[in-house]
Amino acid sequence: MGTDVFNKVEKINSELFTLTYGALVTQLIKDYEDIEQVNIKLEQMGYNIGIRLIEEFLAKSNIGRCADFMETAEVIAKVGFKMFLGVTATVIDQDPDKREFHLILDDNPLIDFVELPEQYKHKLYYSNILCGVIRGALEMVQMKVKCTFMKCTLSDETSSDIKVVLEEVLSDMIPVGYD
């Protein structure tokens, strides 16, 4: 499914993206000095991207409403990531209440050829922009979530792990004039 959609979208050299992203993170570190601020800024930028990206996602993927939050998790991991970044993620640790899951990224184009200096390890969440994208995109489909990086391979941990917690389902008001 994700592969089909990925084949449909127009593509660009991922090295350009990786290097540009890296240059931006470096710039942010220079501008802010405080690493926590950099994490926040990256998340905010991601949010702005997510709220726009969802539209293309819905248009191109032809995916309807998800039955529950767990289906949403699978769609993000298998279709969302595949469609935009060309990689898939794995969903683990779903809680019984179906309000929380973890995304494991085995492959992440953002961190190709990246190495973090010692002093930033476990402090900087280099790919934090992804958390913002997920939060922004889900908010547009009435799900308010909290998204955090739990582990990052750049900080010598075994995998990249994003935790997504559903906080609230926003009321689904259909604007006047829409069916």
Place this chain on the structure above:
Amino acid sequence: SIAISCFEFFYIEMVDYLMKSCQDKVKAYKKLDKLGFKVGNRLVERLSIETPLFTELLEAVKFICKVFWFALFKKSIDNLRTNHKGVFVLSDKQFQWLQHLSYDPNSTNKDCTEYIQFACGLIKGAMSNFGYKCTVTFELLQNHACMYKFY
């Protein structure tokens, strides 16, 4: 490769951040140019790994027009002109980063410098990797065409 929309939305955010992070436009353009320089410099390094060293400036410029531009935008530069004294004019009739900007011919505000400055930096960075220091300026033509001039 990754989806183009992914890069474009990111690009908009990046430009927006840089423009807001500086008090005046000129400073922000400089920053964008610098970022582009870094990226172009590293990108071309990987692209030209198997290319023998250029003996002439023109060869390097041709590499930019064909290989470099193609790697970035899946199309080469449409037209290359030179006065044979070191000035080159490259035109891209459909510059991708301008494709999705709304274009209003009646508007007085046609300034989209911030979306092109980064690309100027890319060219500069790539050329510097080949050992040529250059200045890149650009001119916007109608319908998303863009001309880069460099010395």
